[in-house]
Amino acid sequence: MSNRLAVNDPDIEFVRRIAKGDAEAARVLVEAYGDRLMAVAYRMLGNRDAAEDIVQEAFIRMWKHACNWRPETAMFSTWLHRVTINLCYDRLRKASTRYEHTAGDDLPEMVDGKADGLATLEASERGSALQEALERLPERQKMAVVLCHFEELSNVEAAEFMEISVYALESLLARARRALRCDTQLQDDLSDETEEIVAGAV
Amino acid sequence: MSDESRTRMSENDPLFDEIRKIKAANPAPALSSASRAAIVHAARSSAMPAVSRQPLGDAFSALTDRLSGGLETLLRPVAIGTLGLAGLAGLAAGGLLAAPAYAELTPEQELASHFEFAVHLGSGIFDDQTADGVN
Numbered sequence: 001m002s003n004r005l006a007v008n009d010p011d012i013e014f015v016r017r018i019a020k021g022d023a024e025a026a027r028v029l030v031e032a033y034g035d036r037l038m039a040v041a042y043r044m045l046g047n048r049d050a051a052e053d054i055v056q057e058a059f060i061r062m063w064k065h066a067c068n069w070r071p072e073t074a075m076f077s078t079w080l081h082r083v084t085i086n087l088c089y090d091r092l093r094k095a096s097t098r099y100e101h102t103a104g105d106d107l108p109e110m111v112d113g114k115a116d117g118l119a120t121l122e123a124s125e126r127g128s129a130l131q132e133a134l135e136r137l138p139e140r141q142k143m144a145v146v147l148c149h150f151e152e153l154s155n156v157e158a159a160e161f162m163e164i165s166v167y168a169l170e171s172l173l174a175r176a177r178r179a180l181r182c183d184t185q186l187q188d189d190l191s192d193e194t195e196e197i198v199a200g201a202v
Numbered sequence: 203m204s205d206e207s208r209t210r211m212s213e214n215d216p217l218f219d220e221i222r223k224i225k226a227a228n229p230a231p232a233l234s235s236a237s238r239a240a241i242v243h244a245a246r247s248s249a250m251p252a253v254s255r256q257p258l259g260d261a262f263s264a265l266t267d268r269l270s271g272g273l274e275t276l277l278r279p280v281a282i283g284t285l286g287l288a289g290l291a292g293l294a295a296g297g298l299l300a301a302p303a304y305a306e307l308t309p310e311q312e313l314a315s316h317f318e319f320a321v322h323l324g325s326g327i328f329d330d331q332t333a334d335g336v337n
Contacts, residue, residue, distance in 0.1 A: 021245070021246050022245075023242050023243070023245055023246040025245075026241065026242045026245030026246070027238075027242045030233070030238050030242060031238075034232075034233040034237075034238060034241075035232045035233055037233075038230060038231065038232060038233040039230035042230040042231060043230060051231075052233065052234060052237045055233055055237065055241075056237050056240060056241055056244075059241040059244070059245075060241065060244045063244055063245045130220075130221070130224050131228070145221075149217070149218055149221045150221060150225055150230075152222075177217050180217060
């Protein structure tokens, strides 16, 4: 088992080079995993700057422990995701310094003049509503949704990254889906009511 | 139920399609070039020689190889001085450990030990004086 992990891990050679201070090897791993970790952290925290901090911290911790890396314990990518996930949990638990996410702040700019501009705007608003609903979920439910639905990992991979069983992950996902449906449905109903009131006033 | 079938069940959830559409419209930002540069730089500066996995001589060589000439000449006297101090401390500790063996004996006990020693050797040096003193 341990030998299989050591042989099959495509990143182990890069980790060994990083232990000797090889910046090029570090660059390869950052290119391979940087955006993926950034996406996980961003969906978890809802804030770009905080996500950048988390990803930097995760990589730097890896560099510091590269010389003591034991490939038989876990794949490098698994370890890196676990560190990122735990850093996200830590950040979320600091309730007093919780980030105030302003809806739309981190969303892409709308391009005027497009034929489907209204549809894009509507999708953007839905995305913002879902992001806000996601932020209200408990942290582990949120992480399960981010990994399985946003990052489209298999349940097995997501469970491994979160260091839980697949059954526990399924349970988290089921509860999260229920909560998201309730939350976004409530917002949709409120939005429809507002539109009806405005239409009635006009 | 296999893990693969569980995964397919998740994908059949209507919420999954909704999230995919929203994700396409609102992609997560990429890691900035500044962060990438900072991370790569940290890899170069945080690399350490694997001292625990090498014999001491190799580890010392690896360390000195990484040091510039000026710093190396500065550190050598410091290392020698540290070893010297450690040696002195060892001698002092040895003296302190040895001293109580004598300090614990009373004058009478010490005299008796000399007497027994002399008897054991068959010498008459202490016969007159010390034997009288002890008795």
